[in-house]
Amino acid sequence: xxxxLLTGFEPFLEFPINPTEKIVKELDGKxxxxxxxxxxxxxxxxxxxxxxxIDALQTVKPDAVISLGLAAGRTAITPERIAINCRDGAQDNxxxxxxxxxxxxxxxxxxxxxxxxxxxxxxxxxxGYPAQISNTAxxxxxxxxxxxxxxxxxxxxxxxxxxxxxxxASHELALNSKKNIASWSDQDLLTSIVLIIEALx
Ligand code: PCA
Numbered sequence: 001x002x003x004x005l006l007t008g009f010e011p012f013l014e015f016p017i018n019p020t021e022k023i024v025k026e027l028d029g030k031x032x033x034x035x036x037x038x039x040x041x042x043x044x045x046x047x048x049x050x051x052x053x054i055d056a057l058q059t060v061k062p063d064a065v066i067s068l069g070l071a072a073g074r075t076a077i078t079p080e081r082i083a084i085n086c087r088d089g090a091q092d093n094x095x096x097x098x099x100x101x102x103x104x105x106x107x108x109x110x111x112x113x114x115x116x117x118x119x120x121x122x123x124x125x126x127x128g129y130p131a132q133i134s135n136t137a138x139x140x141x142x143x144x145x146x147x148x149x150x151x152x153x154x155x156x157x158x159x160x161x162x163x164x165x166x167x168x169a170s171h172e173l174a175l176n177s178k179k180n181i182a183s184w185s186d187q188d189l190l191t192s193i194v195l196i197i198e199a200l201x
Contacts, residue, residue, distance in 0.1 A: 023190055024068065034200070049148075050103070068193065072169045080136075081134065083113075104151050146163060170185070171186070
């Protein structure tokens with residue numbers, strides 16, 4: 001049995017609920033497809049998030065890594081194609097904001113996801129769940145996490161599937177949000193991530 005490190009994030013900014021937290025708590029310890037899942041909840045904190053997931057790479061020694069994050073306003077499940085070496089934008093949960101700051105000083109400009117993102121999109125759409133590849137993970141904590149993991153794996157010469165998937169808001173979040181955002185049921189979000197894990201070789 002292979003091991004999957006599955007990460008999600010705590011709530012952040014104006015979003016009091018992060019549906020990825022629920023998904024990770026629900027799937028932690030479960031066996032899906034070829035994988036035993038180790039769930040990890042990440043803080044939204046430039047200073048500690050990367051170290052936390054890199055620590056987990058060392059302790060869990062996963063055969064694959066899927067990180068999940070909320071992209072409020074998106075209408076589909078969106079596997080990310082690329083992470084870029086840039087942090088720029090809103091405050092994290094510690095009140096720190098960055099501008100034009102590299103994730104890794106002197107690091108590569110970007111890293112492509114090593115997850116089978118096209119297969120994920122095909123599997124989801126065939127099952128009736130809207131999905132599309134996203135060409136930007138932004139410049140906030142999600143991009144930061146995806147970049148950090150791919151940079152670390154690259155440095156270690158570890159060729160395991162790893163990458164990031166953004167999900168839309170849940171109904172619960174939409175109801176608790178001041179913004180008018182598209183939402184999915186928790187069950188559909190969960191089923192989509194299960195389908196993605198089942199599609200992983
Ligand atoms: N989404 C944010 C950070 C945490 C999360 O769930 C992002 O897209 O960067």
